[in-house]
Amino acid sequence: MTSQFDKVRTRIAPSPTGFLHLGTARTALYSWAYARHHGGEFVLRIEDTDVARSTQDSVDQIIAAMNWLGLSYDEGPIYQMQRLDRYQAVIEQLIAEGKAYHCYATPAELDAMREAQRARGEKTLYDRRWRPEPGKLLPVPPEGVKPVVRFANPVDGDVTWDDVVKGSITINNREIDDLIIARADGVPTYNFAVVVDDWDMRISHVFRGDEHVNNTPWQINIFNALGAPLPAFGHLPIILGDDGLKLSKRRGAVSVMDYAANGYLPEAMLNYLARLGWSHGDDELFSAAQMVSWFDGSHLSKSPAQWDPAKLDWVNGHYVKQIDETRLAELAVVQLAAQGIAVTLEQVQPKVGLFKERCATVAALAGWLAMYFAPVAPSAEDRAAHVTDAVRPALAMLAERLAALTEWSKSGIQQALKDTLAATGLKMPQLAVPVRVLVCGRTQTPSLDAVLEHFEQKKVLDRLQST
Numbered sequence: 153m154t155s156q157f158d159k160v161r162t163r164i165a166p167s168p169t170g171f172l173h174l175g176t177a178r179t180a181l182y183s184w185a186y187a188r189h190h191g192g193e194f195v196l197r198i199e200d201t202d203v204a205r206s207t208q209d210s211v212d213q214i215i216a217a218m219n220w221l222g223l224s225y226d227e228g229p230i231y232q233m234q235r236l237d238r239y240q241a242v243i244e245q246l247i248a249e250g251k252a253y254h255c256y257a258t259p260a261e262l263d264a265m266r267e268a269q270r271a272r273g274e275k276t277l278y279d280r281r282w283r284p285e286p287g288k289l290l291p292v293p294p295e296g297v298k299p300v301v302r303f304a305n306p307v308d309g310d311v312t313w314d315d316v317v318k319g320s321i322t323i324n325n326r327e328i329d330d331l332i333i334a335r336a337d338g339v340p341t342y343n344f345a346v347v348v349d350d351w352d353m354r355i356s357h358v359f360r361g362d363e364h365v366n367n368t369p370w371q372i373n374i375f376n377a378l379g380a381p382l383p384a385f386g387h388l389p390i391i392l393g394d395d396g397l398k399l400s401k402r403r404g405a406v407s408v409m410d411y412a413a414n415g416y417l418p419e420a421m422l423n424y425l426a427r428l429g430w431s432h433g434d435d436e437l438f439s440a441a442q443m444v445s446w447f448d449g450s451h452l453s454k455s456p457a458q459w460d461p462a463k464l465d466w467v468n469g470h471y472v473k474q475i476d477e478t479r480l481a482e483l484a485v486v487q488l489a490a491q492g493i494a495v496t497l498e499q500v501q502p503k504v505g506l507f508k509e510r511c512a513t514v515a516a517l518a519g520w521l522a523m524y525f526a527p528v529a530p531s532a533e534d535r536a537a538h539v540t541d542a543v544r545p546a547l548a549m550l551a552e553r554l555a556a557l558t559e560w561s562k563s564g565i566q567q568a569l570k571d572t573l574a575a576t577g578l579k580m581p582q583l584a585v586p587v588r589v590l591v592c593g594r595t596q597t598p599s600l601d602a603v604l605e606h607f608e609q610k611k612v613l614d615r616l617q618s619t
Contacts, residue, residue, distance in 0.1 A: 156381040157356035160192025164223075165346065167199045168210035171407030172217035174459070175361055175391050175399055178425045182388065183359045184223045185426075185440075185447035195353055196228030199346070201339050203233070217408040221418050222440060230353070232345050239340040242348050242378070243301055243333060251377045252333060254299035255282040256291075277329035278302070301334035303344070303374060311369035316357070316386030317452045323369045331370045343370045351380040357449075359386045386449070388429055389456045399459060415487055415515030417475065420468035428457035437470055465512035472511050480504050480514065487518035493525050503606050506598050524607060528593030528615070538586040538595065544619050546576045546583055547590070551616040560609045566601040591615045 162183035166176050187194040196218065200206040215229065246252035257265075257278075266276040282290060283304060293299070305328060312322040333344035340348075350358065365387050375382050391399045411421060422440050430453065432438070432446045472480065481501035488495050500521060507520040530539075539547075553568035573583060584600045591612055597603045604612055 157354060157383075159354070159356065160187055160190040161195065161354050161356050162187040162192065162359065163195040163197050163350070163353065163355050164218075164225075165197040165199045165349070166214050167202060167205075168207060168214060169202055169205040170210055171409060172214045173399065173407055174425070177217065177221065177408045177421075178391065178428055179359050179361060179388060180218065180223050181221070181422060181425050182386075182430065182447070182452075183357075184225075185444050186357060186359070186449055187226075188444040189447045192356070193226040194223070195230065195355070196225040197230045197349060197353070198228075198232065199342065200231055200233050201342065201345055203339065206233075213407065213409060217412075220412050221408065221422060227353070230349075232340075232349065235345075235349070236339070238352070239334070239345055239348055240338065243340070243344075246303070246333075246377060247301065249377075250284065250304065252301050252303050253282060253284055254293075255302045255330075255332070256293050256297050256299045257282060258294075258297060275327075280330055283330060298336035300332045300336050302330040303333045303370070303377070305330050305370065305373055311372050313368065313372060313382070313385055315365075316359075316384055316449055317389070318365075318387055318454055321365065321368075323366075325369070325373075328369055333374075343367050344374060347371050347374045347378070347380070350383055351375065351378060355383050357384045357386065359388060362387050362390050386452065389453060391428055391457045391459055393459050394461060413490070415483070415513035415518070416464070416468050417471045417483075417514070419475075420464070420471040423471075424464045424467045428459070429453045437467065469512040472508055472514065472517065477501060477504050477508075480508060480517070483514045484518050484521055487514050488521060488525065491518065491522060491526075493522055495521075495525050499525070506602055506606070510598070523592050523594075528591070530589045530593050534589045534595055538589050539619055540586075543578070543582060543586050546572055546578055547586060547616055547619055549575060550583065550587070551613055554609070554616075555613055557609070560605070562601045562605040565604050569601065587616070590618060 164176070164180040164183050166172060172180075184194045186192075196215075198211055198214070200211075211229070218225065243252060247254075255278075262278070265279055265281075269276045269279075282299075283302070284290060306325045308325055310322050310324050312320065315321050331343055332341055334340050349355075368385055368387075372382060393399045408421070412418070419440065422443070423438060426438075426443050426447075427436065430447070431451050432443075435442075438446075478497075478501060481497055481504050484500050484504060485495055485497055488500070503521055503524065504517060507517055511517040511520070550568060550572040553571055554565065557564045557568065569580070569583065572578075573580060576583075585595055587600060587604075588595055588597050591607065592603065
């Protein structure tokens, strides 16, 4: 991948009109990894020129998501609305050079223009009625109409670039029209502001979603009009939801921070996102550091990726099993607090190792741990199926033996279970399952003696007596 820059600088530029969704997070990851791989810099820019929809809450969520993912940026956040003077200066320069012009066409006039074009079977493009040309007599500007500013796009020739992902792309200038680069209120539009920003910030490589391919010819023409060096462009394929449709904010794609709240780990999310459009051989599980060492911009897929919740759970479950148990316990404390269960790290940490092998998320782990700190409610079906008249005498006998223990330990609990089985002639499942139902609220757990050991003795006895 080549560019005209001495130093690799990438950026992520979300609009603060909602949360950081999964597609933008993947773009941020690729941009970050590419910069880190080449010893370059990564910039966070907030494209907030959509004043009506941009909010500070969205900015805060975007930054929180970036921090949670560990995608540290070297500059930013840089806000476009704080750069209005710079955009205006560049617009005035373009107007002075004849590369941009004021357009006074009203919305009604533009609607009529497009309707006439459709009636003639033509592509709906601005007809350049206000574009100055040699020998052309322009109308008198109407009073009370604030003009927009349009870029004088070349009227012929092709725009060609070597896309990092897609290869060579060519679009003829006749397919695009004179883009509005400043609205009537003076606020620049996306396609103009992004060029000035990338130029000023010396962005060498732009990774972004497939939907921006059609914007690229305009942007390249503006770069050329400004005499600015072109970054390398890489347009990433879309991510499809499990319904086969594109993930997007407008279709309710879950935000990155929703996954954090639901007990997913940032290293798992990065690992999973990385594989949605990029590969390194057959490697499925790898750290962020490994990805940085491998991510040179090659092996990016041209095909859409499929979001697979089950695969994400598998990846996350791997990291749940691997991470330090103190950190896992700290995360479980947070999850329990979200359920209204206030506990300490000291209460939780001894228990996490018993259940983590069964959990895809920290939320699932908290679901197991909750039985130690909150009442359980066995289902009526489980009670009817397992806590029967035939087993109640054995449950009472076990409760007596457990009550007699002077030291509450796994070995003592195990012996009480064995003695009860020997006295009643029951098999372990016939006794263990009803104990699990009453004490744990479920029919399956890890080894019963290990599970009961972590309960308070009185709590076990109370629950056994609730037959």
